[in-house]
Amino acid sequence: MTQPTPDERLRRWRLLLGGPTRSGELADGTGCALGEHDRRLDAALAALYDSAPFGVPGQAPPKGKKEKAPKSAGLGQSAPAVAAWLGEVRELFPQSTVQIMQADAVEKLGLQTLLLEPELLNQIEPDVHMAGTLLSLKDAMPDHAKALARQVVGRVVSDLQARLAEPLRSAVTGSLNRSQRSRRPRQNEVDWGRTLLKNLRTYDPERRSVIPERLVGYGRARRKLKAVTLCLDQSGSMASSVVYAGIFGAVLASLPSLQTNVVVYDTGVVDLTEHLSDPVDVLFGVQLGGGTDTSPALEYCKGLLHHPEEHTFVLISDLYDSDGPQMIRRLREFAEMGVRVIVLPALDDDGTPSYHAEYAAQIAALGIPVFACTPDHFPDLMAAALQGADLNAWAAARGIVTARAGQS
Structure with missing residues (x-):
């Protein structure tokens, strides 16, 4: 790898450190002048990271920190200003960086309400996290913004289906065929x-x-020989997992030899199975946010277990439940009925979810596998589950850390 020159290293430090500058003036502390392209980079970064260095504008800095003098640049609380900034960012930075900066803008500058503006929605680079944010805001959107939000979410769904649908179909279909x-x-x-x-x-x-x-x-597959139920915790922290699970649920529902149900819950329970022909409808049927009460959802799902020994039940939740002991008792009942139960604290790309470790350990003590799963692993997971494989061994072979009894 070619090492950067001293001038290039100085340029990178200048962009990293920032600092007040005017056209034609050397940047403070580095003596490095910026060209036109670098000035645009610097302004785009400063508008986000220098205008409110410690969070939402007006928030006091942490103790022991001295707040920097803000630059004249900034996003403000104006949809046109943010939309123009998003357009500039998309032109200057690679897509992966754009997605990070979008997420930071929503979190740091409190732009959730501005995401209801069509002018801003047109400039968004779709990704799973942004889709989750839009879904959490959908009930506050006016109709004209909601239509655009559906388009943004639809683009995310299309991209993910193109990547994940065929591997899931192939893995599950092969598993069902081999079992017959x-x-x-x-x-x-x-x-x-x-x-x-x-x-x-x-x-x-x-x-x-x-x-x-x-x-x-x-053998000739009997219609709906096996069944899968995805039970989704729709609390705000599960947004990305809900997006992926909704897409996977729609793909599984397209397999004629598999009965698929998708149930979502917070303090209430909603069965979205009838909407599985359109994953965007599934996602817009989700109500992200609110509390977490898993037991009523498990009680509802019990009524779907017509042939328990042929049923795979996947609970996707971080397990921060209002009545953990009752949730665990119901999961034990499912396992004793012969249901293949799997608990996923997360179904997303992050790989390091926050979840209730004590409840996870108690569930694992029942012989129920508990581990986070990335979307790329989910097709193989479902294939292994439908074949009756040892899922803890399956996870270990892929370097996936599982919850263990006694851990907390």
Whole structure:
């Protein structure tokens, strides 16, 4: 890797440190003059990170900190100003950086209310976190802003489906087929690859072909042979997990040999199964925020367990519950009924969720696997669950840390 020159290192320090400057004037402390492009970079960064260095404008700095004198640049509380800033950021920075700066702007400068403005929504770079923010604000949006917000969320859904839908379909379909293998398949049900492998000893050199003595194939799948229920905690901290779970739920529902239900809850319970044909409808049926009361949701889901031994139940929650002992008792009941229960404290890309460790350990003591899962791992997880694999071993083989009994 080529090492930066001393001038380039000085330039980078200048952009990192910032500092008051006027056109044609050297930056304080570095003696480094900025070109036109760098001045634009500096102004975009300063508008976000220098105008309110300790949070929302007007917030006092932490003890022991001296607040910097703010620059004249800043986002203010104006939708046109923020929209112009977003456009500038999208032009100057790579997409991954844009998404970080958008999230920081919402958090640092308190721009949630401005996200209701169509002018601002048109400039947003869609990503999972922004989709979660918009979903949490949807009930406060006027109709004209809500239509644009649906478009933004729809773009996120389309991008994620393009990446994740086919791996999930392939993994789950393969799992269901393998669990229904037949030794007396009909012609259109023969698994020719496995049949050839099972009959290699009957190879006829003269005919240059295998004469199979035993056919191996897939049995005719009974409609809705297996079932999956995704039960989603829709408290505000679970926003990204809800976005991913809604998309996965819609994909699973598209598989005719699988019965899929999606239930969301906070202090109330909503069954979104009838909306699974459109994942955007699923997400807009979610009410992010509020408290967490899992027990009523589990009681509702119990009514969906028509064939417990064929049912995989996935609870996606950080387990910060208003009645943890009751939640754990109901999960124990599910496991004793023969349901394959999985608890995911998070289903997102972060990988280090905050969750109630004591409750997680108590659930793990019941033999129920508890671990965070990234979206890329979820297809294989569902395939392993439907095959009845040891999910703690599955997680360990992938370096995923699971909750253990006695840990807290």
